[in-house]
Structure formats: C-alpha cells, structure tokens
Amino acid sequence: MGLLSIIFILAGLFFLIVAAIGVIRLPDVFSRSHAVSLTDSLGAFLMLVGIALHEGLSGNALKILAVLALLYIQNPVIEHATIRAALRAGLKPWKRETP
Amino acid sequence: MKIFLFYVLVVLAFLIGAYLYRVLQGPTIFDRVLGLAGISTKAIILLIVIGVYFERVDMFIDISTGYALLNLMGALAVAKYLEQKGLP
Numbered sequence: 387m388g389l390l391s392i393i394f395i396l397a398g399l400f401f402l403i404v405a406a407i408g409v410i411r412l413p414d415v416f417s418r419s420h421a422v423s424l425t426d427s428l429g430a431f432l433m434l435v436g437i438a439l440h441e442g443l444s445g446n447a448l449k450i451l452a453v454l455a456l457l458y459i460q461n462p463v464i465e466h467a468t469i470r471a472a473l474r475a476g477l478k479p480w481k482r483e484t485p
Numbered sequence: 486m487k488i489f490l491f492y493v494l495v496v497l498a499f500l501i502g503a504y505l506y507r508v509l510q511g512p513t514i515f516d517r518v519l520g521l522a523g524i525s526t527k528a529i530i531l532l533i534v535i536g537v538y539f540e541r542v543d544m545f546i547d548i549s550t551g552y553a554l555l556n557l558m559g560a561l562a563v564a565k566y567l568e569q570k571g572l573p
Contacts, residue, residue, distance in 0.1 A: 406503040449546045460557045464522045467564035472515040475572040
C-alpha cells in the first residue's frame, strides 16, 4: 500500500511540473490552455488517487474521490468559458511566421 | 512517509510560484484568469496534502471542497463578464 501510493504521487508530481513548464514557456493563451487543462487534470488525478490509496479504505478516501470528481467537472468548464471569451473578444491564435 | 510528504509540499509551493509568474506577467487578461484557475487546482491539492501531513484530513477535505466551489463560481463570473465586455 505504501510503495504504490508513493509511485502514484511521484507520477502526479511529474505531470504537475510539466504543466507548470508549459504555462511559462508556451507562446499564446490558446496553447497555454492545453497545459492548464489537460496535463493539470491528469496530474491531479494521479496525485489524489495516490493520497486515497495512502488513506486506505475509509470514509476519508471516499471524500477525496468526491473532491476529485468535483475537480474533473470544474476544470474543463473554467477553461472552456475562458477560451470562448478570449475567442469572442477578438484574440487571434498564434501562428509561426513563414520563413 | 512524513518526510516525503514534506518535500511534496515544498514542490507544490514552488509550482504555485511558477503560476504566479504568469498571473503577474501575462500579456492579456485571459492569461491571468487561466493562471488563477491553475493556482486554485494546486491549492486544492496542497490543502489535502497538508491534511494528510498533520493527520487531520477529515477537516481539511471540507475546506478544500468549499474552496473548489468558490473558485468555480468566481472564474465563471469573470469569464462571462469578459465575454460580454470584449477585449479591454
């Protein structure tokens, strides 16, 4: 139980670090939304499942999984609303200049 | 296990700093809203890890649930307002 939860938490931490690097390095708001939405959700999933495994079979683990379900409803809704607002406000997506 | 959770807390705090750079430096206002959404996700995970670290996880889970609901309403309100108003 202990080693499996440590492996899950380390994998989640890796994906969270990748998401933070993407948020800093990517060039546009439309490409940054991929880093915030997709990679962040996967990292949070792995990390919370690892913590629930560490807690064992109890009510606390069930509540942690409920928080995870709430996170999976909330994260895509926020990203979708923000990106739709950015597109309707007239922002142009980033393109590489053709040499 | 306790030492390991402490290092996880330190790494999560540095990740919040990385998102804070995007909030302060973002070229448009939508970058700042996206950075705040990322900070809220990190804060939920950070609260649960703090609860496991201090062995009071039943109390900290309720706090993180309230924070998640509050952040959802706030971010949706800001997004709808910016959609109606257009680019400032």
